[in-house]
Amino acid sequence: MGRDIKKYHLSYIVCWSLLLWLFILAGGLSPASSWALSSQDAYVRAKRDYTDFKSSPHTKYRQFWLEHIDKFKKIYSDEPDGPVAPECLYMMASIYRELYRYSGRPGDLSASIDMYERLCKRFPKSPWAKEAKALLAKIGRPEDNAPAGEAAAGAKAEERPKLERTPVIKGLHEVKDIRSWSTSDYTRVVIDAEDQVPFKEHLLKKDPDIKKPKRLYIDIFRSCLGPNLRDPIPIMDGLLRYVRAGQYKKDTVRVVLDIESLKKYKVFYLLNPFRIVIDVIGERAEKGKEKDSGQLTLTQQLGLGVRRIVLDPGHGGKDCGAIGVNGLKEKDIVLKVTKKVKQKIEERLRCSVILTRDKDAFLSLEERTAIANTKKGDLFVSIHANSAPNPEARGIETYFLNLASDEDAMRVAARENATSTKNISDLQKILNDLMLNCKINESCRLAEYVQDCLVGGLTKRYEQVNNLGVKQAPFFVLIGAQMPSVLVEISFLSHPLEADRLKDEGYLNDIAEHLADGIQKYVRDTELAYLPVQGRTQTGLRPEHPSAKRH
Ligand SMILES: [Zn+2]
Incomplete structure (x- = not known):
């Protein structure tokens, strides 16, 4: 029995020594620096690709801009605290800002601003944050001041290069229009499509990094973006901040709803013609009711008047x-x-x-x-x-x-x-x-x-x-x-x-x-x-x- 205990102790020690050696070995290889190398490589490559892209005729198509943003997004998501993370955020912001010059969509400018803000918040000491802060001071939110935003983006409307429609792939149906009605506690968005196509909704969680509320997006499959959706979608003075639509993949259109607050939502479709209806109820409705209840009759407080x-x-x-x-x-x-x-x-x-x-x-x-x-x-x-x-x-x-x-x-x-x-x-x-x-x-x-x-x-x-x-x-x-x-x-x-x-x-x-x-x-x-x-x-x-x- 005593020998058994000793044996056990011995194997225990051997085991731990091995683990310790492994740990030292791993430390010597420094996983951080080996990853850093690869993410830096990826960043350099992505940046080179983007520079090439900017002098190519592909700049006329929205989907290519989004693909370049995605490259930097991937490097950032793989290593959100890595050595090139601030640069990646900066690049995403810059590409969105550049894309805004072409698209004129407030959503693109907002996305750019969000990225700059995230950069300042997450890496306040980075030189990229300093740069971003200076830019943010110049750029207005599109909903605050659209013309100023455009001016800051370096292009007047008449000088703006035009985005062209993404080449139509056979068998795809066009997403033709997006309509919306919005108040501070209710929003209805209707997406008009050419034909009945499958779609799926997703809810994005809150992003406390940039104080982003929940966001809802709809992927519409077997679809391409119609020419009408190149124009900015008006921002309503209500629950809905803006709607962005983009050719997310070659055969998928993504419609993103940026909503002030989201309590519940329903997505359904109607036919003849096919359209997707999104109803969103905000949180403000409930809060508003509580606040006003002092002046209301009992019936009204109960919502029955x-x-x-x-x-x-x-x-x-x-x-x-x-x-x-x-x-x-x-x-x-x-x-x-x-x-x-x-x-x-x-x-x-x-x-x-x-x-x-x-x-x-x-x-x-x-x-x-x-x-x-x-x-x-x-x-x-x-x-x-x-x-x-x-x-x-x-x-x-x-x-x-x-x-x-x-x-x-x-x-x-x-x-x-x-x-x-x-x-x-x-x-x-x-x-x-x-x-x-x-x-x-x-x-x-x-x-x-x-x-x-x-x-x-x-x-x-x-x-x-x-x-x-x-x-x-x-x-x-x-x-x-x-x-x-x-x-x-x-x-x-x-x-x-x-x-x-x-x-x-x-x-x-x-x-x-x-x-x-x-x-x-x-x-x-x-x-x-x-x-x-x-x-x-x-x-x-x-x-x-x-x-x-x-x-
Ligand atoms: Zn009737």
């Missing part, structure tokens, strides 16, 4: 909607009705009413929801007239967003979405994801009030008012709405009698009257449910000084 109603007359412009048997166009009828509803609500309720359109103009479905969200609507009502292949079909129905309740609902959604029923069933597969956090119960309640008042009210004056009830279907226009939202089909343009009625100003007036009744009833009951008993008034509206009457 209705102060702003967004009404959406369907279709418009090139999109006529359904055409009646008598030639009436849905877009005209619903605009008339919506204007009447607005007037009635404003007379009866202390709410402001916003219309998504007040003239015969085209508006995409995703823009309508974006308007409702950016205008901070408390309710969203989309107004339509129905049509069906069966000429006998008639009546009134009100929808809220959910999986289609039946075949007819599916057909109505397909028509209103201007897409096929097959696409609707594809959409249903992703809808569960989109339904999270949507105000489904409140939307259902609003739909019931609207439907009941419309049918009940019209029945008193008209015969054969068919109650088709409250239904569910995946309407594009309701997806992503942050507030209770419904879509009303006021009558059938394909039914001879109803089409005839829709021609009559009196009938439209009655529809508006009862639609407003439904909205008013919803508003009244919502507020009643949460107002203190003594604060209730006969009309159910807020008393003059709700806080004074609270007990």
